Amino acid sequence: NQMLKGRHILVTGIANRWSIAWAVAEAVLREGGKITLTYQGETQLGNIRKILADIPGGDSVLVEPLDVCDEEQLTSLCSTLEKAGIFLDGVVHSIAFALREELDGHFVDTSRKGYLLAQEISAFSLVALSKALLPRMNDGGAIVAMTYLGSERVVPHYNVMGVAKAALESAVRYLAYDLGGRKIRVNSLSAGPVKTASGRAIKGFGDMVKTVSEQSAIKEQLTVSEVADVAVSLLSPYFRGVTGELIHVDKGYHALG
Numbered sequence: 196n197q198m199l200k201g202r203h204i205l206v207t208g209i210a211n212r213w214s215i216a217w218a219v220a221e222a223v224l225r226e227g228g229k230i231t232l233t234y235q236g237e238t239q240l241g242n243i244r245k246i247l248a249d250i251p252g253g254d255s256v257l258v259e260p261l262d263v264c265d266e267e268q269l270t271s272l273c274s275t276l277e278k279a280g281i282f283l284d285g286v287v288h289s290i291a292f293a294l295r296e297e298l299d300g301h302f303v304d305t306s307r308k309g310y311l312l313a314q315e316i317s318a319f320s321l322v323a324l325s326k327a328l329l330p331r332m333n334d335g336g337a338i339v340a341m342t343y344l345g346s347e348r349v350v351p352h353y354n355v356m357g358v359a360k361a362a363l364e365s366a367v368r369y370l371a372y373d374l375g376g377r378k379i380r381v382n383s384l385s386a387g388p389v390k391t392a393s394g395r396a397i398k399g400f401g402d403m404v405k406t407v408s409e410q411s412a413i414k415e416q417l418t419v420s421e422v423a424d425v426a427v428s429l430l431s432p433y434f435r436g437v438t439g440e441l442i443h444v445d446k447g448y449h450a451l452g
């Protein structure tokens with residue numbers, strides 16, 4: 196009873212084996228799906244190759260370059276899929292970036308450059324990626340974007356990234372409306388803090404993980420596999436009636452005052 200049997204999912208944002216995106220890719224495979232991965236830069240490609248070497252059939256996975264700021268790479272990703280005869284049933288957007296100095300200081304000091312960069316990489320990229328991949332998506336497919344509670348509430352130090360995530364979540368709703376005609380669903384998954392490279396870039400992240408787990412409904416630290424299991428559920432036909440939605444995967448932290 197695999198949830199994604201026969202479905203092909205493109206997963207972005209694997210920086211290393213601790214990335215949320217890798218946990219999602221593994222869960223897709225477990226649920227009987229196929230994966231295509233994208234990487235940004237040679238270090239990530241090396242990391243991805245090493246991870247794939249450890250799994251059965253890993254050698255045959257397509258791994259393509261994608262810097263979301265590069266229109267040409269978006270176009271060539273689509274033509275590579277075409278050449279390979281791949282039609283996608285799902286896309287996972289697991290990409291975010293902000294300059295470290297914007298996460299250290301006060302939000303009021305956000306620079307124009309830092310603001311625009313965070314928006315471009317963390318929010319507009321979902322629009323650009325969706326548009327670029329639409330010709331290679333099957334009707335009835337699904338898009339999932341990773342977000343965080345710092346969009347809805349002030350989370351100290353999340354700053355410019357909170358504003359970018361608010362834009363991302365709004366883009367999810369507008370995309371859901373536009374793509375509904377093709378029964379392509381678009382949802383966001385708001386994960387609680389989990390220890391990854393991006394997480395660690397936020398000042399005081401280790402303490403935050405601990406405090407959040409103490410203040411959640413379920414008082415345990417969130418794991419990436421718990422996040423990944425919800426992501427594959429959102430990609431699966433079980434969620435065919437759900438689009439434009441935001442789901443908190445945070446052990447109930449968001450529900451507490």
Ligand code: 0WD
Binds near residue numbers: 209211290316343344
């Ligand atoms: O606690 C956490 N870790 C949470 C993460 C809680 C809630 C949400 N999230 C979100 C993040 O904001 C992000 O959207 O989940 C997503 C994945 O985050 P992650 O797994 O924590 O982070 P990481 O393993 O660092 O992957 C993010 C990746 C980048 O990695 P690095 O570390 O090299 O910045 O985003 C990708 C890149 O792979 N990325 C890009 N990809 C394509 N083009 C670009 C770009 N221009 N910039 C960053």
